[in-house]
Amino acid sequence: MATVSEWIEGARPRTLPNAIAPVVAGIGATIALDAFSWGRSLLALLVSLSLIIGVNFANDYSDGIRGTDENRVGPLRLVGSGAANPKSVLRAALISLGLAGVLGLTLVALSGFWWLLAMGALCILGAWFYTGGKKPYGYYGLGEIAVFVFFGLAGVLGTVYVQAGRVSWDALGCAVAVGSFSMAVLVANNLRDIPTDIESGKHTLATRMGDAGTRRMYLTLLAVPYLLTVVMGLWHPLVFISFLTAPLLAKPVKAVGGGGKGRELIPALRDTGLAMLTWAILTAVALAI
Template identity: 55%
Template sequence: MATVAQWVEGARPRTMPTAISPVLVGTGAAIGAGVIAPGRALLALVVSVALVVGVNFANDYSDGIRGTDDDRVGPLRLVGSRLATPTAVRNAAFISFSVAGLAGLTLVSLSRQWWLIAVGLLCVAGAWFYTGGKRPYGYAGFGEVAVFAFFGPIGVLGTVLTQSGTPGALAILAAVGVGVLTCAVLVANNLRDIPTDTVVGKRTLGVILGEADTRKLYAAIVALPFVLGVLGALRSWPLLLGLLALPLAIVLIRIVLKGAQGRDLIPVLVRTSLLLLIWSVLTAVGLALGAYL
């Protein structure tokens, strides 16, 4: 039976920057639009964190029952390691999705953006069918597309909508940045897993592109948010704050392009999540200051 510490590890707390970043940037954009709503921001954060925990447990369950985690180089998986039963891990995913749903309904009722209920249901379905169901889209090379959509436009702009209303151009630009940096986290993960995913027939984008092109893709999408930040700064100069994260981005790009493999990519994965968080904090501050400077 898994210990409490193992359940926490199974929830993959190191992925939490992917949950926090969209809310930070969306809230920064809302403040830049003149609205400060800490209660709604907190609810959005609960929704985002609960969804990410839910998708982590759902992936653990689905990959575990398929046997694709039996030979894994990476974070602990509860089912694959035989530390918890598939049913227990599946139930943990459902509980997390329920928490996200309750917080989401509360947020929607406050903002009166009722159509976001459908978006919330889409997010839960996307989380489950990433590796779940008979034809998981994560096994067909569409994981990065879904991650971009859910963590970029949906996560960031949904946060803006529930706080200050219709997002502006800078919020949209920042949402693209969050989306592609979150994709970079997944690309690093899939790059590491290309050998094992190939063996079990898991056709991630990394498997489809091959190792060399996956490394180039990683470099491109890590660099893109900084280009977007410079473009945004033409309209609001505080967005240049995001460039303070550029040194870390350059280090990570160099490591990946030089051919790091297997366990050597685990620190890259962790530091890409950190890059996402740092860039998001700086960009959120830039968006918030834009209306006052």
């Protein structure tokens, strides 16, 4: 039976910035539209956190029963390591995704935009079929696109829309920036796992692009948020403060660009996520002011 600390590690706390950052950036864009609501912002954050924890447990379960995680280099996986029974991990995934559904329904009811239920359902289905089902899209090189859509576009624009009833160019800029950061986190993860993914038959975008191509993609994705910072800064000069996050990427850029492999790449996930969250916070403050 898994311990509490193993369950916490199995929830993959290093990925939580991917859930928090889009909501924080969305809040900044919402304040700029003078439409901020504490209650709806909190609900949006809880939905996002429930979704990412749910997808993490679902990924742990699905990869575990396929044997994909048997020779992992990265952090603990509950099913793959044998620390937890597959059924208990599946139950944790369903509870988390179910909670996201209930909280999302509440948020939609408060906003009155019932068509958003379709987007919520798509997010939950996307969380499950990332590695679940007979043909998981994460095994066909589509994981990065899904992360961009769900934890970039949907996360930021959804947070803004349920409060303001519309979106803005600032919100779109934040959505693309956070989505690019989120993609970079996943790319760093999949870069580390290329050898084991090839061995287990998991065809991620990284396995398709190869080692060198994946490293170039990571560096390109990190450039996108700062290009958007320049564009947004032309209208909101205070947004330039977000360049203070660039030094946080020095170590991951060195690890990925310098040919780091295996465990050398694990800190890159953490540092990229931290840079994303800090960028979102600073940008949100700048837009709010």
